[in-house]
Amino acid sequence: MERVQLGRTDIMVSPICFGCWQMGGTYWGRLPEEDLEAAVRRGFELGVNFYDTADAYGNGHGEEVLADGLDGLPRDQYVLATKLCHHWLDEPGSPRYEDLTYDYVIWECEQSLKRLRTDYIDVYLAHAWEPMTHPSETFLAFEKLKKDGKIRCAGVSNWTAEQIRTGLRFGRIDVCQPCFNFFQREAEKDVFPLCMAEGIGVMTWGSLRFGLLTGKYTGQETFDDLRKTDPDFQGQKFKENVEKVNKLKTIAESKGKTVIQLVIRAMIQHPAITTPIVGIKRPDQIEGAVGAVGWSLTQQELYAVRDTLA
Ligand SMILES: NC(=O)c1ccc[n+]([C@@H]2O[C@H](COP(=O)([O-])OP(=O)(O)OC[C@H]3O[C@@H](n4cnc5c(N)ncnc54)[C@H](OP(=O)(O)O)[C@@H]3O)[C@@H](O)[C@H]2O)c1
Known part of the structure; x- marks a missing residue:
């Protein structure tokens, strides 16, 4: 599979990032861990080399499952992104709090390294803007981690353009992870142009709007996960969303592709996006997603996708 440069770093990643x-x-x-781990390995076999996780996914559990999936694969042939900010305590019932203080960043990076069973993290991101720590302190910690060889580059997730601009005054931001999909395009307004101007690599989350953009729903489904309370997955709104997505089937079929491949392809061709992250549960999902690589949409087709989902 082809590789793309992650911003101005020397890190080369697949045009699809495996979301964990x-x-x-x-x-x-x-979810069954054997399916998740098999999907990690299937992705690697198919040429995916970029995996996105966070310490907060199951309070460290997600990083451990990813490490199990990657076990035995050559470390220099995959790229790991993880994040921090949501500090949890081991005492049951104690609330999480946001934390990007120097000492916490240094300490938590060590915990992620242990859970991921690796000597270094390629991409280390502040998971959110943290208002009670001055960004200069966080960036100082990131620089120390780089100097010590624990991380290769650093960046931010879910920061507004104004927050990124502030961050850039105090440190280096190589990667940004905003929410973006063709139903939720806010990042196009100011985060994307800023990232393009600054040479910041962009990996988008929610790329499939939590599965809505796969074209697999009828509008009758009910959910027992985070989508249970998401307005886009309820009642009339859900049906309208599904109707819009289903209109993409004609374009997808004309290209000999599925709707999910069409939508991911349009994300890959977005000039601001380095690599869309796609959340994966099973091997067949990563197999479906990689069908978005290695072909192209015309400008007219790109706008047909955008306009259908507007
Ligand atoms: N930085 C942040 O704050 C943040 C926030 C959220 C996510 N993320 C990252 O971004 C990744 C992607 O976002 P996301 O997982 O929230 O949402 P997403 O990628 O928009 O949607 C994931 C869902 O798409 C469906 N799917 C994926 N491949 C499929 C295929 N080939 N065929 C059919 N359905 C398929 C699955 O739905 P079903 O469940 O119906 O099978 C899956 O759960 C995450 O895994 C995580 O790494 C970061």
Whole structure:
């Protein structure tokens, strides 16, 4: 599979990033770990080399499941992104709090390294803007981790353009992870142009709008995971969303592709996006997703996808 440069770093990644939130065992329910691990390996076999996780996915559990999936694969042939910010305590019932202080960043990176069973993290991201720590302190910690060889590059997730601009005054941001899909395009307004101007690599989350953009729903489904309370998956709104997505079937079929492949392809061709992250539960899902690589949409087709989902 082809590789793309992650911003201005020397890290080369696949045009699809394997999303690991589903390994956490919380928001998406408890999924069979053998399926999750098999999917990690299947992705690698198919040429995917980029995996996105976070310490917060199941309070460290997601990182451990990913490490099990990657076990035995050559470390220099895959790229690991993980994140931190949501500090949890081991005492049951104690609430999480946001934390990007120097000492916590240094300490938590060590915990992620242990759970991921690796000597270094390729991409280390602040999971959210943290208002009670000055960004200069967080970036100092990131620089120390780089100097010590524990991380290769650092960046941010879910920061607004204004927050990224502030961050850039105090440190280096190589990667940004915003929410973006063709139903939710807010990032196009100011985060994407800023990232393009600054040479920041962009990996998008929610790329399939939690599965809505796969074209597999009828509008009758009910959910027992995080989608249970998501308005886009309820009643009339859900049906309208499904109707819009189903209109993509004609374009997809004309290209000999599925709707999910069409939608991911359009994300891959977005000039601001380095690699869309796709949340994966089973081997067949990553097999379906990689069908988005190695062909192209015309400008007219790209706009047909955008306009259908507008
Ligand atoms: N930085 C952040 O704050 C943040 C937030 C959220 C996510 N993320 C990252 O971004 C990744 C992607 O986002 P996401 O997982 O939330 O949502 P997503 O990629 O928009 O949607 C994931 C869902 O798409 C469906 N799917 C994937 N491949 C499929 C295929 N080939 N055929 C049919 N259905 C398929 C699955 O739905 P079913 O469940 O119906 O099988 C899966 O659960 C996450 O895994 C995580 O790594 C980051």
